[in-house]
Amino acid sequence: MSQAKIPRKIQLEIIREKHHQLPLIMNESGIDCWLIFIRETEANPDPIMDLIIGGDVVWESAFIFSNTNEGFSKVAIVGNFDAPAERKKEIWDDVIAYKEGIAESLRNYLNNINPQKIALNYSEDDVVSDGLSHGMFLKVSSILKDKKERFISAAPIIQVVRGKKTKTEIKLITKACRLTEEINHTITSLLKPGMSETEIQKLYHQEMDHFGAVEAWQRVSCPAIDAGPDKEIGHVGPSPKHFTKRGHSLHNDFGIKLQGYCSDLQRMWFFGTEIPAELEHAFETVREAIIKAADFIKPGVTGFSVDKIAREFVKSRGYKEFAHALGHQVGTKAHDGGILLGPLWERYGDTPKGQVEEGNVFTLELHVTTKNYGTVSLEENIVITKAGCQFLVPPQEKFILIE
């Protein structure tokens, strides 16, 4: 049976932990009202739902957290058919049900609490803070015409809510990482020269199915399997025409989703016993870059400063810098959004400028390219602690040898 989804009881527990953090988070961000406005979430979900609402709605629905003089309150305004499910969760102070349309109930409620700011889920830079569709933005703008000037982005709230993993969440991500390594271990015992990338991916899928885990990103490229020197690294699936070979390396990029939480690890194998000096040098560079970044990272440092440590080290060792960020957050999504450990490039917007916080879970990942043996790439998962970080599973220290 599928173990991919989070058990209901644990999900509601995490939601309660998150709701409990909210008054403080809203205070710190200076936002007195957060409005989540969604509909038909089976077809078009908001990425924050799993952590704050827990379950789909069909009709237009407003979930409102407000932190006013009268205290903190959390209310759901939903269609009459969705109301029983919301009441059953026992996480809302009030569930207001409507029949024909949400406009009047929503307008009345907001007139009543009269917040200074109304945070909505949109962000140019952070995908997981951007769950409000443009059509729904137009709709809420017309319903709350007289309060439009108070709209601001909820990204400052969402980034902390998502990014600061609770104890339960860290346990679940660690569990996913452990199973990922267990599967890697099983596959290691089956690897031999002459296997195609497609064949190896199939073995991974069988193991995942066996444990009821699913792929952390699209199955066609999860795990990515790259055999030998001629593979273009990227978000591309395995090829039936690339084979493992004595004297060559093998690379994977593999993450699973287990009970709702993801892992995202890269590992490398070598077929033979004598690793060419060029490959060894590349591996050491990647491994050391990751360790240096891990030694540096701690609460309060900016994302781009962590990226820089690894990037400069790679360049100092004579390699071209990697064309991606050093690390992204991991959670219910393999790419969990929020602050990024990345360079200040256009496509990353402001996300590398944010500060690392205790409880964040990041990848540390990079690659370098050798002249004759293709790409060497590793990826580890860490959690930020009070003073630094911890690896969720031991980092890879050398090539796994297939003799």
Added chain:
Amino acid sequence: MSQAKIPRKIQLEIIREKHHQLPLIMNESGIDCWLIFIRETEANPDPIMDLIIGGDVVWESAFIFSNTNEGFSKVAIVGNFDAPAERKKEIWDDVIAYKEGIAESLRNYLNNINPQKIALNYSEDDVVSDGLSHGMFLKVSSILKDKKERFISAAPIIQVVRGKKTKTEIKLITKACRLTEEINHTITSLLKPGMSETEIQKLYHQEMDHFGAVEAWQRVSCPAIDAGPDKEIGHVGPSPKHFTKRGHSLHNDFGIKLQGYCSDLQRMWFFGTEIPAELEHAFETVREAIIKAADFIKPGVTGFSVDKIAREFVKSRGYKEFAHALGHQVGTKAHDGGILLGPLWERYGDTPKGQVEEGNVFTLELHVTTKNYGTVSLEENIVITKAGCQFLVPPQEKFILIE
């Protein structure tokens, strides 16, 4: 193994069928350019992707269909790591890869084709035409500052692309409906008085797992199981405290996703041999309302006119009208968006005003409430043909009796 997802080969076949329809659809809607603007789709997908793109992207990506004097063309502008996967699909005339940011490539490409209109995926009324997030709308508005006035909603394109099911799609939905009925049939042989709703749902989940099918909407309420007269009908899960009982009815609302396509059916059972006249009258009313709507529906009629047939009939038989739409479309989503067979209520916006088209797949569903025996509710799935409609599986004609 999971059979929930569409096999890659079939998906690319459907995408080619859809691309093939596009020049005509764009012509008919008077739109010369359709721009799909997405990023990190694993975290925040656009509902149209499965039918038009097929697979996730990580970085900001633009998929542009244009129908200009120089002919029809379809181009992908994606990050360098996403480019290999797009090229491998062989569905794009050109794949343009960028490294640091998409703005320049996107601006250049649109300056070059210089379309009169630029359709974006937003809609206040239709959820599946509303895949553009507000943050991404702000971003594309700033990248294409000088062309902002040309932006319009892509809903007229998307509603036809999604709504007009291809032959392959109708086959897949029919297959899902048949397996749904097969599972209903198996469960029927296991039903007896004294079972809890939760227990019955568990049996359904076991059967779904056995066939590798997954729930068409959230598992906690798929299937919905409603035993006896005291159940509040809605999107709510089963209760361990409601039991089947001799003399009472049992209702389910059950849909599966098989190879990427959904079913959505409601069925009713009665425990005993002598159905109370009140229940029989309610059942006949619901069944006849569905048949009347099916007899009426054909290409060209408006959604609300079909809803009205069933709604008026129910009222003429002395029941309160149902507080939802008569029918929604079914496809890769259980609620597949587009035109709705619904009343002209605020929460449905303009969607009931659209015209039914050949190839649309709809549910026909409604309920009435009895005084002593609770709710009677049925749901069938139909496909619109040239002259009328066909049921995808035979509609329920009487209570299934458990003796």
